[in-house]
Amino acid sequence: AQSVTQLGSHVSVSEGALVLLRCNYSSSVPPYLFWYVQYPNQGLQLLLKYTSAATLVKGINGFEAEFKKSETSFHLTKPSAHMSDAAEYFCAATYGGSQGNLIFGKGTKLSVKP
């Protein structure tokens, strides 16, 4: 079955440090890929999406992600963490099909230390 795997349920970084959240998908056919952010007691907000136009995708709040087909990965990065980045991040993929339901990873909770 197709799946999305996020390595690390919790990641902690210091303010100003690099943020790297890992996501791998399981298919030889590249899917459409997404990163969502969820702040406490809120819904999910789309950060960025990969739809095959460019392998490096820039999103909101200074985040970006790089699609690497050879590694079946779509890792999320931000050069310098800010306290306001503390949230839970979800990677998701759709493999098309007639309706194209999203498959979600289990999420990574990012903590930012002052």
Place this chain on the structure above:
Amino acid sequence: DVKVTQSSRYLVKRTGEKVFLECVQDMDHENMFWYRQDPGLGLRLIYFSYDVKMKEKGDIPEGYSVSREKKERFSLILESASTNQTSMYLCASSPPQARGGYTFGSGTRLTVV
């Protein structure tokens, strides 16, 4: 600004009550989804719908039902609420094939006492 609106942010209900969670979208999307979210378990799909009056079971439909009488509205029903249904409930919508992803509502945190 397009949006998905969930009728309540916080809800407290008693065991055995019938509970309705309402979700309305203004984007004319065909697809609508209900998820529940629990710590350590991620997002779990309860039910989804691709069109008016149609519904499909997701991964955890037991104890829930849904209604979609109009395209913009998708209701989740807990026929007899139980304490193990205490959770965060998220509604989402998308066009067919979801190539742009889903749009989520703000969530309803339901507590069953």
